[in-house]
Amino acid sequence: MRLALLGVVAVVQFGLCPRTLFGYAHRPMWLALTAFAALGLVTIACAIWVLRREPLPTAVIAVGTVVALAASVAASAALPPDEHIGAGDWPLGLVGWHLLLLLLDRVPLLLTALAAHLTSSVAQFFLAGGTDRGRVGTAAIIVFGAVTLQLAVVVFTRVLRRSTAQAVAAAAERDRQAIRVAVAEQWEQGQRAVFAEQLGEVLPLLAGLADGELDPRAAGTRQRCALAATQLRRLFAENDDVPDPLVHEVSACVDVAERRGLDVSLAVSGAAVDVPADVRRDLTGPVATTLSAARTRARVSVLRTDDEVRVAVVSDAGTGLAAASSAHVEVECGVYGEHTRMEARWRRTS
Amino acid sequence: MAADELSAVVVDDHPAIRAGVIHWLSSGTPPIRVAAAGDDPKVAWVGDGAEADVVILDLHLGGPAPALGELRRLVQAGRHVVVYSMRSDDETALQCLELGALSYLTKAEGAEHLLQATRIAALGRAYTPPSLAGALAGDRSASRPALSARETEVLVEWFQSESKDFVAQRLGISLSTVNTHLEHIRVKYAMSGRQAPTKAALVARAIQDGLVRLEDL
Numbered sequence A: 001m002r003l004a005l006l007g008v009v010a011v012v013q014f015g016l017c018p019r020t021l022f023g024y025a026h027r028p029m030w031l032a033l034t035a036f037a038a039l040g041l042v043t044i045a046c047a048i049w050v051l052r053r054e055p056l057p058t059a060v061i062a063v064g065t066v067v068a069l070a071a072s073v074a075a076s077a078a079l080p081p082d083e084h085i086g087a088g089d090w091p092l093g094l095v096g097w098h099l100l101l102l103l104l105d106r107v108p109l110l111l112t113a114l115a116a117h118l119t120s121s122v123a124q125f126f127l128a129g130g131t132d133r134g135r136v137g138t139a140a141i142i143v144f145g146a147v148t149l150q151l152a153v154v155v156f157t158r159v160l161r162r163s164t165a166q167a168v169a170a171a172a173e174r175d176r177q178a179i180r181v182a183v184a185e186q187w188e189q190g191q192r193a194v195f196a197e198q199l200g201e202v203l204p205l206l207a208g209l210a211d212g213e214l215d216p217r218a219a220g221t222r223q224r225c226a227l228a229a230t231q232l233r234r235l236f237a238e239n240d241d242v243p244d245p246l247v248h249e250v251s252a253c254v255d256v257a258e259r260r261g262l263d264v265s266l267a268v269s270g271a272a273v274d275v276p277a278d279v280r281r282d283l284t285g286p287v288a289t290t291l292s293a294a295r296t297r298a299r300v301s302v303l304r305t306d307d308e309v310r311v312a313v314v315s316d317a318g319t320g321l322a323a324a325s326s327a328h329v330e331v332e333c334g335v336y337g338e339h340t341r342m343e344a345r346w347r348r349t350s
Numbered sequence B: 001m002a003a004d005e006l007s008a009v010v011v012d013d014h015p016a017i018r019a020g021v022i023h024w025l026s027s028g029t030p031p032i033r034v035a036a037a038g039d040d041p042k043v044a045w046v047g048d049g050a051e052a053d054v055v056i057l058d059l060h061l062g063g064p065a066p067a068l069g070e071l072r073r074l075v076q077a078g079r080h081v082v083v084y085s086m087r088s089d090d091e092t093a094l095q096c097l098e099l100g101a102l103s104y105l106t107k108a109e110g111a112e113h114l115l116q117a118t119r120i121a122a123l124g125r126a127y128t129p130p131s132l133a134g135a136l137a138g139d140r141s142a143s144r145p146a147l148s149a150r151e152t153e154v155l156v157e158w159f160q161s162e163s164k165d166f167v168a169q170r171l172g173i174s175l176s177t178v179n180t181h182l183e184h185i186r187v188k189y190a191m192s193g194r195q196a197p198t199k200a201a202l203v204a205r206a207i208q209d210g211l212v213r214l215e216d217l
Helices: A002-023 A029-051 A058-078 A090-103 A107-127 A133-199 A202-210 A219-238 A245-259 A277-293 B015-026 B047-051 B068-076 B090-099 B111-122 B130-137 B149-161 B164-171 B175-191 B197-208
Strands: A263-269 A297-304 A308-315 A329-336 A339-347 B007-011 B033-038 B054-057 B080-085 B103-106
Touching: A002 A029, A002 A090, A029 A058, A029 A090, A058 A090, A058 A107, A090 A107, A090 A133, A107 A133, A202 A219, A219 A245, A219 A277, A245 A263, A245 A277, A245 A297, A245 A308, A263 B130, A277 A297, A277 A308, A277 A329, A277 A339, A297 B130, A297 B149, A308 B149, A329 B164, A339 B149, A339 B164, B007 B015, B007 B047, B015 B033, B015 B111, B033 B047, B054 B068, B054 B111, B068 B080, B068 B090, B068 B197, B080 B090, B080 B111, B090 B103, B090 B130, B103 B111, B103 B130, B130 B149, B130 B175, B149 B164, B149 B175, B164 B175, B175 B197
Parallel strands: A263 A297, B007 B033, B007 B054, B054 B080, B080 B103
Antiparallel strands: A297 A308, A308 A339, A329 A339
């Protein structure tokens, strides 16, 4: 838009104005020529930034505006007396275009400067004795024409800017949506991978039972079934939206064990804290293993203090429990008399 | 009626719970005599109830708020109170200890803990059941007393296992040492916060037993 405006200014100034400038007898001629040259310099100064597609520096705008307004006054003063706001009044339109080029982004300032420029032209028109009714009418039409065209450019620019901004916003929104879709797809894939990983325990078990390779009466098979059932329930609980997900998942494990006829007591202490999903998995995994190995009773406890979360199962599971610590969660397992203790411990500070 | 027989008064708004508690107490060995029972705290202040060694108090007597005011009045009168509550939230439990209750039991904890708590409370001593141990271990309040690493471990293990034998075995200490640790912790709690006759008595007894020294106070 600014580039087009620069073209208009250049064409008007260097194409159309010289003929008017030299076609009429200015008094004094040097003043008119100086004003024309000053306006020319403003055009060239603007061109330096406009051609590089950079915004005009504030200093250039300030100096340019002052120079343009001064040139308007000077050039009008040098006009032949009967050519004010007439065919010979070249600064009337030209200075308007300059102001437009300089102040397109600052509409209130632009309107003020244009008003100042027109006021000065009109004032000089009356000072030069333009009181004839016919001349006033013609002058009004010329001023109206020049102002309307230039204001139309301002309005047009605003509209164009607004639609550009809307288009940019729409494009950004579309990009955001695309990213969201990509993230959701990735999350879904991740979930599938996690489910497949966890179901990995279940599928060979079901296959073995279906093929008759595994004996459903064998204690080992029953324990594997118990473990698979507990893991599945824990997995389902993992995606529930609840205020205290850790206790929710532990309760799910306890629920399966109770259905199996186990006498389980669950105790929770301390206020709920945020536990990341992978840490929860590491904390509740050993609970599922121990509960599925327990024979008749178990005590499950969740303890949350300032700096750690401890999930423990004390049961009659006997020996042979394997417990693997993970990167975040320390798992400890031991047999003390008739009690088997398993504790998963997450230090929140680490 | 033997002169040294313990007696208790049961305050609970639920008739079935009342009947159950009375049955547990009277069928314990040795049995604990139930002097009075009712749904109103008045039974602990008039008649036989006023003479009972222990008050077993339900915190939720029909009203929306827990009966902490009743608890405070009973403790101020020097009564030995065991709170027996439906609610297992740690904050209420700690509040009851702060007011001077000798024990806080949740209704999920069975006859064994209630009988022990009642017997021990009759002597003016504190009993710490596993759920209360959990509440103490998870206590994050600024005013909590400083516990040693071993004391914290005893609380945690007792909460996790509900078995003092297990705690003793696991930590390689004797059963009486486990009890001493629990008692010591309760004395520390009794020494912090507001004053109450039962708490003062707990501390005095701990000094007599050599559990704490006078200069620790």
